[in-house]
Amino acid sequence: MAKSFSTMENSNPSPAPHILSVMDPARRTVLKLGMGGLSAALFGCVTSPDASAPVQRMRPGFKAVPIGTGDRFFVPEGYIATAIAAWGEPVGVLGSMPAWKPDATNSAADQALQMGMHHDGIHFYPLEGSTRGLLVMNHEYVDDGLLHADGLKTWTVEKVRKSQAAHGIAVIEVERTADGSWRMVRPSRFARRITATTPLSIGGPGAGHPMMRTAADPAGRTVLGTFNNCASGMTPWGTYLSGEENFRGYFAAGTQLDAHQRRWGLTPKAFFRWAEFDDRFDAVKNPNEPNRFGWVVEVDPMDPNSTPVKRTALGRAAHEGAWVAVTRDGRAVVYSGEDARNEYIYKFASRDRIKPAGGGLTAAQANRELLDHGTLYVARFDADGTGRWLPLVHGQGPLTAANGFADQGEVVIKARQASDALGATRMDRPEWMAIDPIARTIYCTLTNNADRGRPGQPGADAANPRNGNTHGHIIRWDEGGDFDATQFRWNHLVLAGDPAQARAEAKGNILGDLFGCPDGIAFDARGMLWIQTDAHATQMNKGEFANIGNNQMLACDLPTGEMRRFLTGPTNCEITGMTMTPDGRTMFVNVQHPGETPSDRSDPADPGKFSKWPDYAPGSRPRSATVVIRRRDGGVVGT
Ligand code: FEO
Ligand code: CA
Ligand code: CA
Numbered sequence: 001m002a003k004s005f006s007t008m009e010n011s012n013p014s015p016a017p018h019i020l021s022v023m024d025p026a027r028r029t030v031l032k033l034g035m036g037g038l039s040a041a042l043f044g045c046v047t048s049p050d051a052s053a054p055v056q057r058m059r060p061g062f063k064a065v066p067i068g069t070g071d072r073f074f075v076p077e078g079y080i081a082t083a084i085a086a087w088g089e090p091v092g093v094l095g096s097m098p099a100w101k102p103d104a105t106n107s108a109a110d111q112a113l114q115m116g117m118h119h120d121g122i123h124f125y126p127l128e129g130s131t132r133g134l135l136v137m138n139h140e141y142v143d144d145g146l147l148h149a150d151g152l153k154t155w156t157v158e159k160v161r162k163s164q165a166a167h168g169i170a171v172i173e174v175e176r177t178a179d180g181s182w183r184m185v186r187p188s189r190f191a192r193r194i195t196a197t198t199p200l201s202i203g204g205p206g207a208g209h210p211m212m213r214t215a216a217d218p219a220g221r222t223v224l225g226t227f228n229n230c231a232s233g234m235t236p237w238g239t240y241l242s243g244e245e246n247f248r249g250y251f252a253a254g255t256q257l258d259a260h261q262r263r264w265g266l267t268p269k270a271f272f273r274w275a276e277f278d279d280r281f282d283a284v285k286n287p288n289e290p291n292r293f294g295w296v297v298e299v300d301p302m303d304p305n306s307t308p309v310k311r312t313a314l315g316r317a318a319h320e321g322a323w324v325a326v327t328r329d330g331r332a333v334v335y336s337g338e339d340a341r342n343e344y345i346y347k348f349a350s351r352d353r354i355k356p357a358g359g360g361l362t363a364a365q366a367n368r369e370l371l372d373h374g375t376l377y378v379a380r381f382d383a384d385g386t387g388r389w390l391p392l393v394h395g396q397g398p399l400t401a402a403n404g405f406a407d408q409g410e411v412v413i414k415a416r417q418a419s420d421a422l423g424a425t426r427m428d429r430p431e432w433m434a435i436d437p438i439a440r441t442i443y444c445t446l447t448n449n450a451d452r453g454r455p456g457q458p459g460a461d462a463a464n465p466r467n468g469n470t471h472g473h474i475i476r477w478d479e480g481g482d483f484d485a486t487q488f489r490w491n492h493l494v495l496a497g498d499p500a501q502a503r504a505e506a507k508g509n510i511l512g513d514l515f516g517c518p519d520g521i522a523f524d525a526r527g528m529l530w531i532q533t534d535a536h537a538t539q540m541n542k543g544e545f546a547n548i549g550n551n552q553m554l555a556c557d558l559p560t561g562e563m564r565r566f567l568t569g570p571t572n573c574e575i576t577g578m579t580m581t582p583d584g585r586t587m588f589v590n591v592q593h594p595g596e597t598p599s600d601r602s603d604p605a606d607p608g609k610f611s612k613w614p615d616y617a618p619g620s621r622p623r624s625a626t627v628v629i630r631r632r633d634g635g636v637v638g639t
Contacts, residue, residue: 009248009318011265012342012416012426013457053437058526060555060564061639064513067549068568069541071611073591075567078632083591083614084174085135085184086625089115091172091193092186102620104149104607108161112195116166117142119590119624121232121321122577123240125301130581132175134190135588135626136240136301137577138229141249142166143593143602144272146621151604157277164196164274167227169242169308171301182586182628192304196225196274199307200297204372206312209409211291216280223292223310224280230339231321231432231520232577235332237354237363237370240299241311243319245339247293250274254284263416265318265340266290291413296322296336298371300364311371314348315392315415323433325442325483330354332370333483335442337430341449342458344419345430347389349484350374376412378424381463381490387477389486390422397422428452428464428472434521434529436558441478443493445518447534448472463490466505470544471496471516473508474531493556494563498547506544512563516548522578528638529556531563532589534574537596537610551575553589555638566638567629570613570622572596584636587629595622 062076075081088106090097090113098110106114116139125134145151147166148159173188194200200223206212212220230245249271253261257268266283275281283290295310296319314322317338325333330353337345351373355366377389393399394408398421405411411418428449435442446464451457453467460467463475477490496516497508508514517539520532533551540550552568553575569575569591577590595602595611602621603609611622629637 009246009265010341010451010457011263012340012420013451054525054527056527057438057558058528058636058639059559060528060557060562062555062564062566064565065568067514067547067565068552069549071571071594071613073567073570073613073627075629079637080630080632081567082181082628083625084182084628085115085172086614086623087115087117087119087166088623089184090186091115091170092184092188092191094187094189097186102615102617104147104621108158108165111162112165112193114193115139115170115172116168116193116195117147117624118592119626120230120576120592121242122579122588122590122626123232123234124579124581124588125234125238126582127173130176130583130585132173132185133581134171134301135174135579136169136171136232136299137590137626138169138232138242139167140230140245140592141228141272143596143600145597145602145604146607149604152273152601153604155273155276160274160277163272164225164227165193167225167229168193168195168198169226169229169240169297169299171299171304176586180630180634190301190304194226194299194308196227198225199223200226201307201309202292203309203311203369204313204412205408206295206310206316206412209407209413211288211410211413214286214288214292226297226308226310227293229297230319233321233323233334235298235324235367236326237367238300238302239364240301241322241324241334242297242299243321243336244293244295244297245318245320247290247318250293251281251283251290253290260414260417261290264290264294291316294318296334302362302364309368312409312412313372313374313376315346315376315412317346317415318343320431321433323435325435325440326354327484328482331484334371335433335435335444337427337433337444338416339429339431339447341429341451342426343416343430344424345379345427345444346376346415347379347483348374348376376415377486378415378419378422380423381425381461381475383462385462385489385491387488387490389488390424392418392422425461425463426458428469431519432521434523436523436527436529437525438527439478440481440483441476442483443474443476443521443529445521445531446473446475447517447519465492466495468503468505470506470539471498471508472518474518474521494561498544500547501544503544510563511561513554513565514548515552515554515563515565516545519574520553520576520578524580524584524638525582526584526636526639529558530554530566530578530638531556532575532578534576537572538598540572553578570594571611573611573613580637585630585634587637589627589629590624591627592624593622594624
């Protein structure tokens, strides 16, 4: 998200000497080469090393759309886009399908059975090839001005419950109809909502740890809920990974913050007003409750009765999401970043190999402890274009009891402090990651960091080369063709920006269509790279973003580096999450917070002031929704 409370977070500002302080001149030259040259020089491999990967990379074949400035969703000529599964639609639980009320008078109990707000990461899980399947998606956060009929005018326990019910994750069933369009299947035995009050279990070294225990859960093994679920990953064993991102905005920690609370960005008051009626979010009364958030959550969407698990071995962070690669010997490597200014990039390598389904177990069941055992690393990007994965392992290096890490549980709960101690590289807000199925290169969007280079803040370094980085960039690395190395080579795919801007740091080096604040990034199964943007309502269509338009999605033609704009969203929305059917003929993309206000809270007297998407009805409230995109000729999307 680009929202105000998230962009405020900067809990690691020390400008103390770090591994990299300035970009060296040699590096500068490399950066100027642009994507094509770099690709050939450092990532020349374009043949598939993996039997399941495509041998030939598909290339963009659509006609680019112009920048978007109005309240409409635009796709290229020859394409159709239709919104489904908007906020408030019943998900389809048998016998419990409360109808959407456009005036926002649905109760908290209704909301717990309906699509949440602020759709984000999304994945398609096939049930019948490319014609029927599950869509699993995150509902990152809410606009309490839109969610309640009278907004925040009064604040009640019922509003807290509705706000909690509009967060979390949704599992819905969808199918293609005879005319090629898609609809929700309701009821569906798979339909499910996971909210901020659903019981989840804890796996890995954090389970049962003293820092995870609370009065309500003295064992430290069961947490109520998940929230601020941002990006998502799909595992090869059929589960869904969801990142708990800006959890700090939900906890009121009082005025006496200790060092741990300060390092995790907790504040005296919370942005979301749950603590006023739910003591769980009063961190003065329940100081360990915040430690139970900031994890990667694993969900088995095929089993609606399964309990989601917080995978603590992957480390605690303001997790954007989590993405899985498979090593040549069959183990899982999970890449993840922490979207906060000056925070870190992580990877986790599983100890065990991924097991196939069998013996009466699905693959999800056979691998239910896979992500609880392995090694966690944090990234250091060196100025010479190489990098190191530094192990976050208790007892190694500075991660000892004497330095405040009693055991591995404390290392993962205090992953930020552990990474500080190891000298990891402070990044410009790591967002989504994507793993190239052909070249086995890993990409990460770094959405922006306007603070970089300000007094008292870290200055530009090789990996984060611009002070006042308003537009963001995309970094990528190669671990020698596999994913379990402890060294890598890295470079930048692109620095976003607009060459017409006067400020050198805002110009960027984009070849093709302009964009800023890259956030979502994903490869499709045909090796095409897609990039989505999340500039905030306070930035869009003005100042240094005047020529960039509404948030958008582009395809990157990797062989040339050309960026080609594929779609643009309605006013003040974010474009986030992309998934496709296996045949590539249907794409699902989420539109989050159409009509976002500068304060992230709409005026309930005029909730559609900035956008009426997608209903455009008189007085209608804007609604996040999933957009189904197809080619009119039924062809593969993007080609
Ligand atoms: Fe939820 Fe970092 O975007
Ligand atoms: Ca974002
Ligand atoms: Ca995001």
